[in-house]
Amino acid sequence: xxxxxxxxxxxxSCDGCQLTLLDCEDELLAVAEAVEIRHFxxxxxxxxxxxFDVSLVEGSISTPREVExxxxxxxxxxxxxxxxxxxxSGGIQALRNFADLREFQRIVYPHPEFLASLEHVxxxxxxxxxxxxxRGCPIxxxxxxxxxxxxLKGRRPDLPKGSVCNxxxxxxxTCLLVEGREPCLGPITQAGCGAICPSYGRGxxxxxxxxxxxxPEALIPVLRGAGLDDPGIVRxxxxxxxxxxxxxxxxxxLEGAGDDA
Amino acid sequence: xxxxxxxxxxxxxxxxxxxxKLLRADGYTVIGPTVxxxxxxxxELANGADLPDGIGVxxxxxxxxxxxxxxxxxxxxxxGPQSWKQFVHPPRQRLDGPETVHRYAFLGTRPCDLAALAxxxxxxxxxxxPDERYLARRDEIFVxxxxxxxxxxxxxxxxMGIGPKADRGYDLVLTERxxxxxRFLISAGSVAGEEMMDRLSHRRASGGEIxxxxxxxxxxxxxxxxxxxxxxxxxxxxxxxxxxxxxxxANRCLACAxxxxxxxxxxxxxxxxTTDLEGDHAERWQRWGSCFDPDFSFVHGGPVxxxxxxxxxxxxxxxxxxxxxxxxTSGCVGCGRCIAWCPAGIDLTAxxxxxxxxxxxx
Ligand code: SF4
Ligand code: SF4
Ligand code: SF4
Numbered sequence: 001x002x003x004x005x006x007x008x009x010x011x012x013s014c015d016g017c018q019l020t021l022l023d024c025e026d027e028l029l030a031v032a033e034a035v036e037i038r039h040f041x042x043x044x045x046x047x048x049x050x051x052f053d054v055s056l057v058e059g060s061i062s063t064p065r066e067v068e069x070x071x072x073x074x075x076x077x078x079x080x081x082x083x084x085x086x087x088x089s090g091g092i093q094a095l096r097n098f099a100d101l102r103e104f105q106r107i108v109y110p111h112p113e114f115l116a117s118l119e120h121v122x123x124x125x126x127x128x129x130x131x132x133x134x135r136g137c138p139i140x141x142x143x144x145x146x147x148x149x150x151x152l153k154g155r156r157p158d159l160p161k162g163s164v165c166n167x168x169x170x171x172x173x174t175c176l177l178v179e180g181r182e183p184c185l186g187p188i189t190q191a192g193c194g195a196i197c198p199s200y201g202r203g204x205x206x207x208x209x210x211x212x213x214x215x216p217e218a219l220i221p222v223l224r225g226a227g228l229d230d231p232g233i234v235r236x237x238x239x240x241x242x243x244x245x246x247x248x249x250x251x252x253x254l255e256g257a258g259d260d261a
Numbered sequence: 262x263x264x265x266x267x268x269x270x271x272x273x274x275x276x277x278x279x280x281x282k283l284l285r286a287d288g289y290t291v292i293g294p295t296v297x298x299x300x301x302x303x304x305e306l307a308n309g310a311d312l313p314d315g316i317g318v319x320x321x322x323x324x325x326x327x328x329x330x331x332x333x334x335x336x337x338x339x340x341g342p343q344s345w346k347q348f349v350h351p352p353r354q355r356l357d358g359p360e361t362v363h364r365y366a367f368l369g370t371r372p373c374d375l376a377a378l379a380x381x382x383x384x385x386x387x388x389x390x391p392d393e394r395y396l397a398r399r400d401e402i403f404v405x406x407x408x409x410x411x412x413x414x415x416x417x418x419x420x421m422g423i424g425p426k427a428d429r430g431y432d433l434v435l436t437e438r439x440x441x442x443x444r445f446l447i448s449a450g451s452v453a454g455e456e457m458m459d460r461l462s463h464r465r466a467s468g469g470e471i472x473x474x475x476x477x478x479x480x481x482x483x484x485x486x487x488x489x490x491x492x493x494x495x496x497x498x499x500x501x502x503x504x505x506x507x508x509x510x511a512n513r514c515l516a517c518a519x520x521x522x523x524x525x526x527x528x529x530x531x532x533x534x535t536t537d538l539e540g541d542h543a544e545r546w547q548r549w550g551s552c553f554d555p556d557f558s559f560v561h562g563g564p565v566x567x568x569x570x571x572x573x574x575x576x577x578x579x580x581x582x583x584x585x586x587x588x589x590t591s592g593c594v595g596c597g598r599c600i601a602w603c604p605a606g607i608d609l610t611a612x613x614x615x616x617x618x619x620x621x622x623x
Contacts, residue, residue, distance in 0.1 A: 160556065162556065163517040170352035180326065213516055214515055
């Protein structure tokens with residue numbers, strides 16, 4: 001029987017999510033046996049042509065060439081899975097969506113005229129249809145292996161949409177916000193990490209991005225109550241998933257209110 | 262208010278430690294309140310010294326703080342972040358494999374939580390489709406209840422017709438008395454409880470001690486930090502289906518699901534299958550679900566309850582109203598956990614009062 005084919009692609013990103021696949025030490029051999037890896041530059045020099053049954057796509061779309069490339073990959077792929085904060089919301093580099101790109105270019109590069117960058121950084125789904133998204137900076141290893149196992153069996157992967165608080169409570173962690181210990185983005189962040197940070201007494205900083213079902217606006221008074229000022233809240237909302245529309249709207253409004261004052 | 266017959270006996274603090282020791286010797290995993298980090302959680306007690314010693318709590322909507330008390334009380338702290346639900350209806354469980362059933366002894370179960378266990382019995386344990394795993398866990402439990410002499414500021418069990426005195430569902434019940442002598446009034450509520458009493462060093466309670474204990478419980482009933490409005494809650498929620506109040510709550514609600522997770526009676530779950538990469542091993546897992554999760558009401562085409570307002574309405578209406586239709590009781594026992602552990606400080610009693618007020622003056 002022919003094994004399903006897998007490709008792993010990189011766009012504007014740090015490679016950390018691809019590395020999560022390599023970090024699957026215990027499962028890696030099983031993955032390599034279950035699928036035929038045809039393109040995965042981080043792991044192998046082998047570069048075989050498509051079509052691919054599954055493409056894992058890391059990184060955001062930041063240049064005109066990437067816009068073309070992702071379209072080609074979409075055409076060659078059966079299922080396309082966007083992996084990581086960059087691919088699902090734009091990632092850290094999307095912070096430039098809130099600033100003046102030309103100014104950055106002038107400061108950093110002696111010859112900015114050679115650069116071809118898009119004005120805004122966008123997630124994969126802005127350009128092509130995406131079948132599944134794995135959130136996180138980086139993605140969660142269990143979710144990745146779970147997704148691959150599910151796709152291999154033609155099963156719907158288990159990718160919960162609710163808040164991190166769900167997992168926090170299920171594992172018996174007591175609430176940092178209510179105990180007044182740390183500001184926490186758990187209530188508005190999509191579950192999937194297993195509430196790692198709260199379980200170590202650290203507030204969730206939202207690396208899985210906003211959960212589509214929760215309400216970031218309602219967290220503003222809570223974070224103020226936890227001792228953050230508005231610029232602090234804007235900073236907290238603008239890290240790995242700054243450009244995710246839900247939180248971007250809130251951080252932009254907060255910033256605007258600050259400018260008016 | 263009367264104590265059950267026969268009249269209570271008295272054990273001292275060492276007697277409580279002895280109780281833990283005897284339960285453990287009988288093969289029970291003793292679960293009780295214990296300080297972990299900045300909260301009092303429910304976990305296994307190796308001995309009586311693991312109980313909170315002189316630690317109280319200050320709670321309010323969206324707020325919980327430990328504080329040192331002026332006495333050595335071990336049970337005078339209101340309902341914490343966790344409930345006994347996690348032991349009888351665990352947050353995650355594998356459904357298609359064998360499971361080790363613990364023989365639990367619950368030490369320090371409050372009247373609200375006894376009521377919550379009874380509610381769960383009615384939901385998960387009732388015919389015609391009882392959850393056999395639930396019944397197996399529930400069967401084995403030895404319950405040492407604690408009457409509440411010091412309700413917290415988020416407590417309102419009295420207005421739900423429940424506490425602060427336990428009336429059934431326990432093997433032993435304690436009433437903690439601090440003051441010049443730290444001691445516990447103790448009575449049995451079952452044969453197993455009576456047998457345990459015989460093995461504990463105890464003495465007869467004096468008339469004064471019994472009267473003082475009763476008085477403390479009477480006072481406690483009047484010192485609940487919160488109350489439900491004295492209206493027909495069941496009818497109120499039915500009539501409020503189209504109230505504009507739900508959207509008002511939605512402005513404050515995060516839809517984070519903490520309220521459902523901490524509620525000792527919220528029982529909903531979701532089931533997911535896992536397979537391994539080789540494809541020769543599959544498991545079926547159940548985990549706590551929540552009506553605040555959009556997946557919860559997801560049917561073909563999208564979630565039935567799209568808005569946060571509709572999800573909060575579902576939750577509150579189920580707790581206070583449709584639970585009667587479904588199970589014949591209230592789904593809320595007045596423990597106040599959803600109030601204290603809501604990061605946004607949304608208060609079920611205040612929302613009920615607001616609905617009642619809006620109905621009066623539309
Ligand atoms: S610690 Fe954070 S993630 Fe956990 S329940 Fe509290 S707010 Fe939610
Ligand atoms: S009522 Fe509070 S705990 Fe419940 S979902 Fe809303 S914000 Fe979260
Ligand atoms: S609804 Fe709130 S007060 Fe009522 S039983 Fe549940 S957690 Fe306790």
